Amino acid sequence: MAELWCEMVIVVLGIVFLSCGTTGSSGKTSSFVRSQWPSVDIPLDNQVFEVPKGRSAPQQVHITQGDYDGKAVLISWVTTEEIGPSEVTYGTSKKNYVFNAVGRVTNYTFYNYTSGFIHHCLLDGLEYDTKYYYKIGTDDSAREFWFETPPKIDPDAPYTFGIIGDLGQTYNSFSTLEHYMHSGGQTVLFVGDLSYADRYEYNDVGIRWDSWGRFIEQSAAYQPWIWSAGNHEIEYMPNLGEVFPFKSYLHRFATPYVASNSSSPLWYAVRRASAHIIVLSSYSPFVKYTPQWRWLQEELRRVDRKKTPWLIVLMHVPLYSSNLVHYMEGESMRAVYEDWFVHYKVDFVFAGHVHAYERSYRISNIYYNVSSGDCYPVPDNSAPVYMTVGDGGNQEGLAGRFWDPQPEYSAFREASYGHSTLEIRNRTHALYHWNRNDDGKKVPTDSVIFHNQYWARNLLRRRLEKSHSNSGGDQINC
Ligand SMILES: [Fe+2]
Numbered sequence: 205m206a207e208l209w210c211e212m213v214i215v216v217l218g219i220v221f222l223s224c225g226t227t228g229s230s231g232k233t234s235s236f237v238r239s240q241w242p243s244v245d246i247p248l249d250n251q252v253f254e255v256p257k258g259r260s261a262p263q264q265v266h267i268t269q270g271d272y273d274g275k276a277v278l279i280s281w282v283t284t285e286e287i288g289p290s291e292v293t294y295g296t297s298k299k300n301y302v303f304n305a306v307g308r309v310t311n312y313t314f315y316n317y318t319s320g321f322i323h324h325c326l327l328d329g330l331e332y333d334t335k336y337y338y339k340i341g342t343d344d345s346a347r348e349f350w351f352e353t354p355p356k357i358d359p360d361a362p363y364t365f366g367i368i369g370d371l372g373q374t375y376n377s378f379s380t381l382e383h384y385m386h387s388g389g390q391t392v393l394f395v396g397d398l399s400y401a402d403r404y405e406y407n408d409v410g411i412r413w414d415s416w417g418r419f420i421e422q423s424a425a426y427q428p429w430i431w432s433a434g435n436h437e438i439e440y441m442p443n444l445g446e447v448f449p450f451k452s453y454l455h456r457f458a459t460p461y462v463a464s465n466s467s468s469p470l471w472y473a474v475r476r477a478s479a480h481i482i483v484l485s486s487y488s489p490f491v492k493y494t495p496q497w498r499w500l501q502e503e504l505r506r507v508d509r510k511k512t513p514w515l516i517v518l519m520h521v522p523l524y525s526s527n528l529v530h531y532m533e534g535e536s537m538r539a540v541y542e543d544w545f546v547h548y549k550v551d552f553v554f555a556g557h558v559h560a561y562e563r564s565y566r567i568s569n570i571y572y573n574v575s576s577g578d579c580y581p582v583p584d585n586s587a588p589v590y591m592t593v594g595d596g597g598n599q600e601g602l603a604g605r606f607w608d609p610q611p612e613y614s615a616f617r618e619a620s621y622g623h624s625t626l627e628i629r630n631r632t633h634a635l636y637h638w639n640r641n642d643d644g645k646k647v648p649t650d651s652v653i654f655h656n657q658y659w660a661r662n663l664l665r666r667r668l669e670k671s672h673s674n675s676g677g678d679q680i681n682c
Pocket of ligand 1: 436
């Protein structure tokens with residue numbers, strides 16, 4: 205049935221490439237050039253940054269997954285004039301908030317900026333596949349939102365993720381966010397570089413974090429954004445007396461790192477529907493024996509493809525990119541982790557950092573060492589597909605210069621703004637789109653049907669599982 209479904213989609217869409225990302229066909233460099241809006245931040249008095257009405261009304265509301273398996277949600281918001289309660293009331297019908305949870309509040313200073321009161325509140329013990337309504341704030345300042353929990357962990361649970369990176373707060377950022385919100389995505393996988401507030405060194409770093417929080421609220425208050433950190437979150441500014449890396453980011457964006465036995469909010473894992481998502485930190489120690497290395501080694505062993513067939517890794521710096529900007533900055537992490545990604549048959553590695561889009565074929569370079577002479581990526585069916593989606597639309601503009609000729613590992617590349625969606629259909633197939641912002645329109649530009657690395661690649665395993673199920677084992681629905 206899955207194969208039949210695939211063929212139908214190909215016919216209907218017409219533009220879809222059937223690709224497993226091996227190689228054998230030459231890559232494509234898109235020549236598309238759009239009329240580019242200026243890469244400047246939207247002025248602070250624009251309505252996209254509007255402060256909600258009411259004294260000390262909760263603002264910058266955003267949610268993320270709060271546990272390992274999707275039965276908890278972490279809700280964060282900021283109040284300004286008064287602390288207000290760190291309390292969320294919630295329920296499964298509108299205006300009927302029968303549950304409550306109490307969180308914690310924090311704040312920080314950055315140079316001459318003092319943040320508002322930053323609240324983080326965990327709602328746990330939730331039901332799967334359920335819509336919850338929630339309220340924060342009090343009296344005239346109270347605000348109401350909703351979110352939907354994912355289906356329970358199941359290998360055939362369909363689910364749609366959006367992938368956004370390097371977003372910033374320009375008119376292009378607004379276009380990306382608006383297009384994503386009409387994409388059907390249920391959770392954002394964010395690949396680092398959030399607000400670009402660090403571009404306001406000396407002035408307004410904190411103010412531009414606040415405006416970005418209000419900007420993304422239209423999506424992030426209603427569905428989880430799974431965070432990973434980029435270089436614009438480091439904010440190491442000794443000239444300002446600010447030497448604690450990730451200070452703003454860590455205060456503002458909570459992650460459920462403890463639930464995956466991580467020792468740092470910067471790297472962690474969650475399972476959601478049929479996906480196991482591993483978040484790595486490009487800017488934290490990752491070489492052998494470091495905490496991140498040891499944690500990743502353990503986390504990869506915990507992955508159970510029979511429960512979560514889709515194995516996804518997020519990081520900021522791409523391991524494979526043929527763009528001239530940031531070229532080979534991910535090489536040190538590639539040298540450390542690539543053989544694990546191949547061994548565990550990771551499906552996708554999503555990254556940002558480079559302000560363009562690129563998709564690789566399934567290739568690896570794990571036989572390379574400084575003495576072997578085998579220094580070229582080669583086709584490898586066990587390797588992930590590497591996607592660079594650093595094209596959210598920030599004030600630094602596009603990275604439009606690629607290596608020429610296009611390397612054999614590069615399947616598609618284009619320097620435009622946009623975002624991606626990954627529609628997981630079942631344990632064997634997922635439909636992927638990179639959607640270009642074409643002025644007012646969202647245009648699916650790179651569309652691929654992916655076969656799952658564990659289930660769809662091993663026909664023998666599927667047949668054995670099927671015969672096992674026919675003899676009384678677990679029912680397998682391929
Ligand atoms: Fe970056």
